[in-house]
Amino acid sequence: xxxxxxxxxxxxxxxxxxxxxxxxxxxxxxxxxxxxxxxxxxxxxxxxxxxxxxxxxxxxxxxxxxxxxxxxxxxxxxxxxxxxxxxxxxxxxxxxxxxxxxxxxxxxxxxxxxxxxxxxxxxxxxxxxxxxxxxxxxxxxxxxxxxxxxxxxxxxxxxxxxxxxxxxxxxxxxxxxxxxxxxxxxxxxxxxxxxxxxxxxxxxxxxxxxxxxxxxxxxxxxxxxxxxxxxxxxxxxxxxxxxxxxxxxxxxxxxxxxxxxxxxxxxxxxxxxxxxxxxxxxxxxxxxxxxxxxxxxxxxxxxxxxxxxxxxxxxxxxxxxxxxxxxxxxxxxxxxxxxxxxxxxxxxxxxxxxxxxxxxxxxxxxxxxxxxxxxxxxxxxxxxxxxxxxxxxxxxxxxxxxxxxxxxxxxxxxxxxxxxxxxxxxxxxxxxxxxxxxxxxxxxxxxxxxxxxxxxxxxxxxxxxxxxxxxxxxxxxxxxxxxxxxxxxxxxxxxxxxxxxxxxxxxxxxxxxxxxxxxxxxxxxxxxxxxxxxxxxxxxxxxxxxxxxxxxxxxxxxxxxxxxxxxxxxxxxxxxxx
Amino acid sequence: xxxxxxxxxxxxxxxxxxxxxxxxxxxxxxxxxxxxxxxxxxxxxxxxxxxxxxxxxxxxxxxxxxxxxxxxxxxxxxxxxxxxxxxxxxxxxxxxxxxxxxxxxxxxxxxxxxxxxxxxxxxxxxxxxxxxxxxxxxxxxxxxxxxxxxxxxxxxxxxxxxxxxxxxxxxxxxxxxxxxxxxxxxxxxxxxxxxxxxxxxxxxxxxxxxxxxxxxxxxxxxxxxxxxxxxxxxxxxxxxxxxxxxxxxxxxxxxxxxxxxxxxxxxxxxxxxxxxxxxxxxxxxxxxxxxxxxxxxxxxxxxxxxxxxxxxxxxxxxxxxxxxxxxxxxxxxxxxxxxxxxxxxxxxxxxxxxxxxxxxxxx
Numbered sequence: 001x002x003x004x005x006x007x008x009x010x011x012x013x014x015x016x017x018x019x020x021x022x023x024x025x026x027x028x029x030x031x032x033x034x035x036x037x038x039x040x041x042x043x044x045x046x047x048x049x050x051x052x053x054x055x056x057x058x059x060x061x062x063x064x065x066x067x068x069x070x071x072x073x074x075x076x077x078x079x080x081x082x083x084x085x086x087x088x089x090x091x092x093x094x095x096x097x098x099x100x101x102x103x104x105x106x107x108x109x110x111x112x113x114x115x116x117x118x119x120x121x122x123x124x125x126x127x128x129x130x131x132x133x134x135x136x137x138x139x140x141x142x143x144x145x146x147x148x149x150x151x152x153x154x155x156x157x158x159x160x161x162x163x164x165x166x167x168x169x170x171x172x173x174x175x176x177x178x179x180x181x182x183x184x185x186x187x188x189x190x191x192x193x194x195x196x197x198x199x200x201x202x203x204x205x206x207x208x209x210x211x212x213x214x215x216x217x218x219x220x221x222x223x224x225x226x227x228x229x230x231x232x233x234x235x236x237x238x239x240x241x242x243x244x245x246x247x248x249x250x251x252x253x254x255x256x257x258x259x260x261x262x263x264x265x266x267x268x269x270x271x272x273x274x275x276x277x278x279x280x281x282x283x284x285x286x287x288x289x290x291x292x293x294x295x296x297x298x299x300x301x302x303x304x305x306x307x308x309x310x311x312x313x314x315x316x317x318x319x320x321x322x323x324x325x326x327x328x329x330x331x332x333x334x335x336x337x338x339x340x341x342x343x344x345x346x347x348x349x350x351x352x353x354x355x356x357x358x359x360x361x362x363x364x365x366x367x368x369x370x371x372x373x374x375x376x377x378x379x380x381x382x383x384x385x386x387x388x389x390x391x392x393x394x395x396x397x398x399x400x401x402x403x404x405x406x407x408x409x410x411x412x413x414x415x416x417x418x419x420x421x422x423x424x425x426x427x428x429x430x431x432x433x434x435x436x437x438x439x440x441x442x443x444x445x446x447x448x449x450x451x452x453x454x455x456x457x458x459x460x461x462x463x464x465x466x467x468x469x470x471x472x473x474x475x476x477x478x479x480x481x482x483x484x485x486x487x488x489x490x491x492x493x494x495x496x497x498x499x500x501x502x503x504x505x506x507x508x509x510x511x512x513x514x515x516x517x518x519x520x521x522x523x524x525x526x527x528x529x530x531x532x533x534x535x536x537x538x539x540x541x542x543x544x545x546x547x548x549x550x551x552x553x554x555x556x557x558x559x560x561x562x563x564x565x566x567x568x569x570x571x572x573x574x575x576x577x578x
Numbered sequence: 579x580x581x582x583x584x585x586x587x588x589x590x591x592x593x594x595x596x597x598x599x600x601x602x603x604x605x606x607x608x609x610x611x612x613x614x615x616x617x618x619x620x621x622x623x624x625x626x627x628x629x630x631x632x633x634x635x636x637x638x639x640x641x642x643x644x645x646x647x648x649x650x651x652x653x654x655x656x657x658x659x660x661x662x663x664x665x666x667x668x669x670x671x672x673x674x675x676x677x678x679x680x681x682x683x684x685x686x687x688x689x690x691x692x693x694x695x696x697x698x699x700x701x702x703x704x705x706x707x708x709x710x711x712x713x714x715x716x717x718x719x720x721x722x723x724x725x726x727x728x729x730x731x732x733x734x735x736x737x738x739x740x741x742x743x744x745x746x747x748x749x750x751x752x753x754x755x756x757x758x759x760x761x762x763x764x765x766x767x768x769x770x771x772x773x774x775x776x777x778x779x780x781x782x783x784x785x786x787x788x789x790x791x792x793x794x795x796x797x798x799x800x801x802x803x804x805x806x807x808x809x810x811x812x813x814x815x816x817x818x819x820x821x822x823x824x825x826x827x828x829x830x831x832x833x834x835x836x837x838x839x840x841x842x843x844x845x846x847x848x849x850x851x852x853x854x855x856x857x858x859x860x861x862x863x864x865x866x867x868x869x870x871x872x873x874x875x876x877x878x879x880x881x882x883x884x885x886x887x888x889x890x891x892x893x894x895x896x897x898x899x900x901x902x903x904x905x906x907x908x909x910x911x912x913x914x915x916x917x918x919x920x921x922x923x924x925x926x927x928x929x930x931x932x933x934x935x936x937x938x939x940x941x
Contacts, residue, residue, distance in 0.1 A: 005756060005876075010871075012750065013863075013867050013868075016860060016863045016864070020856050022903070023903070031811060035814075038808060038809050038813045041809050041812075046825055046830065191830055
């Protein structure tokens with residue numbers, strides 16, 4: 001063998017040794033220096049987060065009656081690629097689901113890998129589709145929200161959308177609680193999306209069932225309230241009605257009704273402006289019901305008391321504005337008591353009270369009652385109402401506020417203020433949610449009565465309560481009178497303020513009634529608002545009978561012992577003292 | 579004078595074959611499962627290795643001079659088989675390339691046999707005493723032409739990888755046989771130009787080349803193969819994820835049982851396992867070249883060199899591709915990759931090398 005050959009073989013040996021070293025060096029670079037980079041990249045491409053949605057929490061009334069729950073529904077979808085005969089499949093689905101086969105056919109042609117045909121169908125649809133054996137059409141079990149009581153408390157409960165997201169009411173505002181926490185599991189998958197056999201599974205987020213919510217609403221009282229309100233709205237062909245029932249001592253909202261209402265299971269059939277509750281967002285001038293507040297503020301500030309005498313006037317000119325009464329008064333020019341002013345609902349009389357109180361004290365009084373303050377009910381929306389600062393008041397404003405003009409409130413504010421009067425001057429926070437609880441009871445949040453600062457002194461509260469009883473016994477509140485219970489109340493008939501304009505709308509009124517019962521230990525504060533009644537505009541006619549109905553039925557339902565006759569006699573005496 | 583067979587060479591070769599079986603065992607179940615049997619590839623591979631052991635024994639026992647006598651006939655037969663590939667129903671096409679002949683019971687890949695024929699034929703003609711190798715037209719060109727004609731058929735399959743291997747074996751054999759370096763330089767230059775021309779003409783080859791230059795430019799497209807390979811290699815680290823723990827084998831890495839099996843090995847056994855494999859290959863190559871250097875005749879020397887180069891070039895090309903040093907070529911890793919004809923022919927060559935090592939210094 002010649003030398004060249006041996007040398008050239010040696011050259012090959014050296015060459016491959018060098019190549020081997022190069023490869024090892026490169027391996028060192030990739031596997032040691034860049035190790036974490038490639039490891040992360042590889043992990044990243046196969047990591048997949050799987051979400052597990054958990055059942056939504058139920059909604060109950062105060063006594064555990066089911067108001068909202070979730071059931072299985074079957075959603076039909078297609079994988080158009082897998083369908084052999086699309087026209088035939090479209091025909092089959094159209095007939096089965098009562099849909100237009102032409103539009104289904106179009107869907108099947110537009111999409112390749114996935115197309116919803118119908119969401120949340122019933123179980124028999126699922127069965128029919130499985131029986132048909134058509135390849136490429138499938139069903140998926142989804143949760144469907146149902147509302148067993150249909151329209152009951154519809155504006156409070158609210159509803160969810162197609163993907164179970166809260167869209168109105170408690171369903172919307174408490175969505176985070178109701179929805180629970182989606183479980184998140186980190187897993188490894190291959191490029192086609194299948195889990196890798198040796199995949200590690202890491203729980204990123206423990207799934208949690210949705211929490212259930214118990215409302216303070218009592219289904220039965222809610223029913224009575226809706227019935228009474230519905231009748232009033234229907235009889236007077238009103239544009240809408242709002243009614244609230246609250247326990248004045250605890251602050252629990254026992255009923256909150258809106259008319260017209262809607263079936264929660266078919267919310268899409270009514271215009272969206274009906275969906276949300278208006279108890280905290282309807283801002284209106286309370287009208288004569290506010291005279292009770294004026295009286296309470298005047299008494300509490302010391303500007304007036306039970307013995308204060310007012311002048312019965314047809315007109316009262318103040319700051320260039322003439323204040324008139326809504327009706328003819330009996331003896332113009334005579335002297336009347338505060339009780340008479342309330343019984344007869346005399347604007348000029350109430351104005352004398354607020355003028356006696358003075359702007360600052362009147363304003364302070366309003367604040368102590370919580371007017372102009374936001375009431376957190378955990379409902380979507382909500383308003384503070386409109387209470388301007390005295391520095392911006394024109395001269396007539398103070399006089400007009402006395403009978404509920406130039407000031408705007410929400411229903412919840414007004415019923416909370418009246419409740420304070422009924423509750424010996426002690427103000428409590430109204431609340432709508434009694435309990436939030438997880439299914440395994442590991443999370444329980446109870447809401448209870450929250451006492452706020454006093455609105456007025458107990459003595460003033462007692463006096464005003466008597467005056468309100470007189471309204472029912474001798475004045476405009478006659479239709480609210482109950483056979484077995486002593487009632488305090490006040491009517492209201494307010495001119496509607498035109499939207500956008502500064503003036504009042506002619507011929508459009510808000511008729512309302514606010515009251516409480518029974519007199520000594522009030523259990524219920526009730527507010528009825530009938531917006532734009534036709535034919536009759538007076539709160540005493542339109543709203544007071546509704547109060548009567550709600551109070552009578554609810555007290556019987558609550559097994560409240562009737563008031564004794566003696567108490568009535570005492571009031572009669574005090575009334576005769578005037 | 580007879581010598582002992584080279585046990586070191588046998589040890590390195592059979593270590594690599596064993597590692598191959600192990601790697602097919604861990605890398606193929608996911609792929610096999612999609613064909614219905616997780617051990618489909620393992621079973622077939624073990625069967626091939628058993629046939630390969632027979633071939634090894636044949637290589638050791640059969641006098642190489644016998645092969646030499648028939649070298650021109652075998653060359654003709656191989657040409658015929660390569661042509662047969664283009665006959666419908668006999669030639670089998672897998673993913674666009676016609677490379678296999680179907681004999682009912684088994685399939686064979688004539689291009690694998692062509693590598694052996696190249697070695698045998700060149701060793702025969704280049705060891706001819708009358709050959710004037712330094713004469714380009716009389717000594718160098720005619721034999722080169724015959725080889726290139728065979729390559730032309732293989733190129734049409736198409737199987738550019740095998741063409742490259744055969745050309746590289748041819749060049750090293752001319753080189754070792756003592757050809758003029760200038761002639762080899764011309765051949766090398768033409769080879770490079772040929773590869774560039776072919777790459778420019780074919781969209782997928784051009785893409786592979788572009789991907790090699792910057793794989794991250796199109797990570798979901800042309801860069802996908804090489805990136806997935808680098809991810810597998812890199813995530814192995816020093817000690818690896820452990821046998822069977824590869825994640826990339828779940829269809830992220832293509833050809834996980836053939837061309838890219840080394841990436842799975844790197845991922846599962848880390849730098850340590852990968853280095854051992856590289857060193858086993860180097861050990862095999864150095865040992866085999868030592869056998870060539872000490873071969874009893876010029877023919878045996880060229881036979882041994884050719885067989886070694888076949889294995890060495892394939893091995894180091896494959897390793898370089900997997901770790902991103904060279905563009906994707908489609909060459910399997912000797913002894914380790916799944917592939918029947920390849921493993922049988924390789925073990926046959928190892929048998930032959932062992933035979934040459936045991937021959938005396940002079941025949």
